[in-house]
Amino acid sequence: MMRIRGLLAATLLLAGCAAEPGPGAQLQGGERDLFNPNADRANGHHFVIPFAVAANTRSQINSWFSLHADCSLHQYWTVQLLTLPQHGTASIEKGRFYPNYAPQNQRAACNLHPQDGVSASYQPQPGYVGPDLLTIQVITPTGQSWTTDFQLSVK
Numbered sequence: 001m002m003r004i005r006g007l008l009a010a011t012l013l014l015a016g017c018a019a020e021p022g023p024g025a026q027l028q029g030g031e032r033d034l035f036n037p038n039a040d041r042a043n044g045h046h047f048v049i050p051f052a053v054a055a056n057t058r059s060q061i062n063s064w065f066s067l068h069a070d071c072s073l074h075q076y077w078t079v080q081l082l083t084l085p086q087h088g089t090a091s092i093e094k095g096r097f098y099p100n101y102a103p104q105n106q107r108a109a110c111n112l113h114p115q116d117g118v119s120a121s122y123q124p125q126p127g128y129v130g131p132d133l134l135t136i137q138v139i140t141p142t143g144q145s146w147t148t149d150f151q152l153s154v155k
Contacts, residue, residue, distance in 0.1 A: 014141050064138060081120075135147055
């Protein structure tokens with residue numbers, strides 16, 4: 001029983017570290033996100049994140065990981081496109097990507113090599129410059145879920 005509790009706590013902490021909205025992210029309605037990695041604040045929330053991307057270039061929007069402390073895969077996150085962009089294409093794929101764990105996280109060494117995870121990418125239409133939007137739903141292996149609007153600025 002103790003091992004299950006420890007894995008659950010590690011997974012919840014991981015969920016807070018691997019999918020944090022970037023600085024300046026706001027909850028829908030303008031409420032500020034306090035970035036408390038120990039809180040269950042993301043479950044059921046809707047985030048809005050402004051994100052700049054280069055024209056004529058495929059950009060990784062975000063990636064999600066559920067790794068053990070030795071960097072081996074625990075389980076893939078479920079990531080779905082809810083709203084497709086109007087001026088480009090978006091894709092969700094499993095693969096090997098670089099995570100971005102905080103230096104104090106026991107998984108920080110995982111940042112040095114690509115790890116198994118899920119990534120979202122965006123490719124604007126050729127020559128397009130301007131705004132676009134895509135909405136993603138994320139469900140963690142522990143059942144936490146939230147949606148995020150990525151307000152894209154293609155430059």
